[in-house]
Amino acid sequence: MMLKSGKLAVLVVFMGGCSHLSVTKDVLTPDFLLAKGTKQVTFLGDNDHPRFSEDATRILYVSRNRGSHKGAQIYEMDLNKNKERRVTFSDGDAFDAVYVSESEILYASTTDEIKESPLLNKTFNKEFPPSDLYMSDAYGNNILRLTQQPGFDGEPLFLPHATRPSIYFTSRRGDLAGIYKLDLKQVPVSLISAQKEKEKRFPAATPDKTRLAWVEKDLKSEEQSLVLFKLKGKIPFVLKSGEGQYRDLFFAPRPPLRLFYSVLRKGEKQYQIEVYDIEKQCTQVVFKGKDSLFSPVISSENPERMAFARSFQDKRQIYIAPVPTDLGPCLEPAPQATIKE
Known part of the structure; x- marks a missing residue:
């Protein structure tokens, strides 16, 4: 079971030789399994990476280990009818799907890369499988390879x-590994940011589309940071660093400017979902417990809902829960200087 509802309890104070302790060790967060309106939406296979449609009536997600396929394929769930359907029927894995419109989707797939270089791609890094980007209609037809x-x-x-x-x-x-941009009208691929000895991934855009956030990993020290990048001025700013392993960034569509993510903090055993208010420089824990939680995504509704994946018994299933309105005090010990635009 998750920890019961409550507010921030006694914060762990870091002292010399105690850096292995977690700042959220004694944090009590709402129990998403007991929260009113919470719903488990997938039950078959191994599911992850949910994405809401614009009207929040459907979600896209990736599903593995089904009776009809072992590899990853894209599915869509009608949340009103509680009915899912398979979208892609790729020879390889299909994953990281997002909506482009009501009738189009965007996703990654290993299908062509593995066919084109079977010997080169016989063994590969599972974190970075050989893959390209594709667009199709909402039924997986009329496929266009983009990269x-x-x-x-x-x-x-x-x-x-x-x-x-x-x-x-x-x-x-x-x-x-870096962040790139594909212009769909002119079709060139341009570099946004890449550096030797630094891995950059999980891009997320602010609602006004002027800034990107991503996870940056120093390959020498293994330290990870959350970076905010102003697109017009190409100015990077480190939001926070050295807390643990970040992944699955997503900006809430509605104000205030909040970055949601999954993080395995130092001293913790499971990934938890947190939110960082960029204007206030305030970090709060949304959900945590004995199971790892991944891939938070926020609907554009009011009140907001969050879809995410819960790891349980070596599989992941997708849940939807109301975003808690009271998350307690910030984890930061004291206010910091305001980030200037």
């Missing part, structure tokens, strides 16, 4: 625009 660079292309983020829609994504080319 063809050998290596990993995934974790796509679609930004609509009246004249120049674009996709930001993670690409690992050789040993260099």
Whole structure:
């Protein structure tokens, strides 16, 4: 069971030689399993990476280990009818699906990469499988391949625009993992940020589309940071660093400006879901417990709902829960300087 409802209890104070302790060791958070309105929406297979449709009546997600397939395929769930359907029927794995519109989706797939270089891709890094980006209609037909660079292309983020829609994504080319942009009107791929000895992934865009956030990992020290990047000025800013392993970034569509993510904090055994208010520089724990929680995504509704994956008995299932309105005090010990725009 999860920890029962409550507010922030006694914070762990870091002292010399005690850096292995967790700042959230004594944090009590709402129990999503008991919260009113919480619903488990998947039961078959191994499911992850939910994404709401614009009207929040459907979700896309990736599902593995089904009776009809072992690899990863994209599914869609009608939340009103509690009915799912399979979208992709790829020869390889299909994953990281997002909505482009009511009738189009964007996703990553290993299908062509593995066919084109079977010997090269016989063994590969599971974190960065050889893959490309694709668009299709909502039924997995009329497929358009968008990238063809050998290596990993995934974790796509679609930004609509009246004249120049674009996709930001993670690409690992050789040993260099960085953030790239694909202009859908002109179709060139341009580099946003990549550095030797630093791995960058999980891009997320602010609702006004002026800034990106991503996870940056120093390959020498293994330390991870959350970075905010102003697109127009190409200015990076480290939001926070050294807390643990971050993943699955997502900005809430509604104000205030809040970045949700999953994190395995130092001293913890399971990933938990947290939120960082960028204006207030305030970190709060949304959900935590004895099971790891991944891939938080927030609906555009009011009140907001969160979809996420819970790891239980070596499988992940997707849940939807109301976003708690009272998360207690910030984890930060004292207010910091305001981030200037």
